[in-house]
Amino acid sequence: VRRQAQIYLFTMLSHFFFSHQIILDRIIELLDKTDDVDHDEIKGCLYILLGNESFFLPTKHSWKILEKLWPSIACTKHARKLSTQNLINCIMEKIYKRFNSIAIIENINDISKQKAIDLWRKLEKHELDLYNRIHEKRIEININSYNNLMEKLASSFYNHVLTCRQQIIIMTFMLFLLQKQIQIPLSCIRVMVDFLTHENNDIRK
Numbered sequence: 581v582r583r584q585a586q587i588y589l590f591t592m593l594s595h596f597f598f599s600h601q602i603i604l605d606r607i608i609e610l611l612d613k614t615d616d617v618d619h620d621e622i623k624g625c626l627y628i629l630l631g632n633e634s635f636f637l638p639t640k641h642s643w644k645i646l647e648k649l650w651p652s653i654a655c656t657k658h659a660r661k662l663s664t665q666n667l668i669n670c671i672m673e674k675i676y677k678r679f680n681s682i683a684i685i686e687n688i689n690d691i692s693k694q695k696a697i698d699l700w701r702k703l704e705k706h707e708l709d710l711y712n713r714i715h716e717k718r719i720e721i722n723i724n725s726y727n728n729l730m731e732k733l734a735s736s737f738y739n740h741v742l743t744c745r746q747q748i749i750i751m752t753f754m755l756f757l758l759q760k761q762i763q764i765p766l767s768c769i770r771v772m773v774d775f776l777t778h779e780n781n782d783i784r785k
Contacts, residue, residue, distance in 0.1 A: 582624075586627060586628070586632075587632075589628070590631060590632045590634060590635045591634070593635045593637075594634040594635040600635075600637055600640065600645075603628065604637070604645065604648065604649070605648075607625045607628060607629065607649075607652075608648055608649060608652045610622060610625050610658075611625060611652040611653065611656040611658065612652050612655075612656070613657075613658070614657065617658055619658075619661065619664070622656075622658045622659070622664055623663065623664060623667065626659075626664060626667035626668065626671065627667065629649075629653070629671050630667060630670055630671050630674065631674075636674060636678060637649065638650070638653065638671060638674075638675050638679075639674075639675055639678045639679045639680075641680075641682050642682075643682060643684070643721070643722045643725035643726055643729070644721075644725050646682075646725070646729055646757075647725040647726075647728050647729040647732070650729060650733070650753050651729070651732040651733055651736055653668065653671065653749070654733065654736060654742075654746055654749040654750045654753060655736045655740050655742065655746060655750075656668075665745075668749075672749060672752065675756075676752075679756055681756070681757075681759065683722075683761075684719070684722045684723055684726050684759060684761050684762055685719050685722070685723075685761050685762075686715070686718070686719065686722075723762060726757070726759070726762055727762070727765060729757065730754065730757060730764070730765045730767070730768050731765055731767055731768075733750050733753055733754055733757075733768070733771075734754075734765065734767035734768045734770070734771045735767065736750060737750055737771050737774075738771075744780050744782070744783065747778075747780070747783055748782060748783060750771075751771075751772075751775055751783065754768055754771065754772070
């Protein structure tokens with residue numbers, strides 16, 4: 581019954597854009613809880629995050645989603661049983677295979693703009709001004725989400741009691757997120773330096 585329900589859920593989530601927003605906050609709430617939660621609830625959350633071939637939430641092309649979700653995946657205190665640890669390992673493996681770096685600053689070159697004009701029409705000045713405002717606002721939001729995500733991951737390394745596996749997940753996320761477009765936050769540089777002198781050999785590597 582549960583497997584069939586997951587199939588229906590993933591079908592809906594893959595067909596209706598932004599429908600994942602309905603469940604995202606609830607998943608994060610459960611992963612972030614500091615008190616005891618039902619083991620089956622956590623497993624259910626992790627199975628939803630694991631998704632299927634058509635839907636995989638942790639690599640959605642949205643800085644807002646990554647900002648909320650990745651720190652919760654890395655730092656959840658409820659993946660203590662072997663079954664939940666295996667699910668997180670599967671999620672991380674899938675992220676490793678599927679994640680493509682998301683652009684923070686999205687610029688369109690002149691050739692593409694001209695092709696768009698050829699296919700449609702040249703924008704009026706007021707339309708172009710509106711586009712530029714939306715574009716600048718989107719870049720600002722992306723930069724804020726990116727910096728917040730990196731800061732959350734860095735602070736989690738120092739402010740949470742983490743297992744070595746969780747520290748490796750944080751390090752992996754940081755490596756995925758490094759970008760040439762944006763300067764690396766100083767807190768992240770500090771974490772990476774500390775990784776180089778970490779007592780765990782796997783983390784040092």
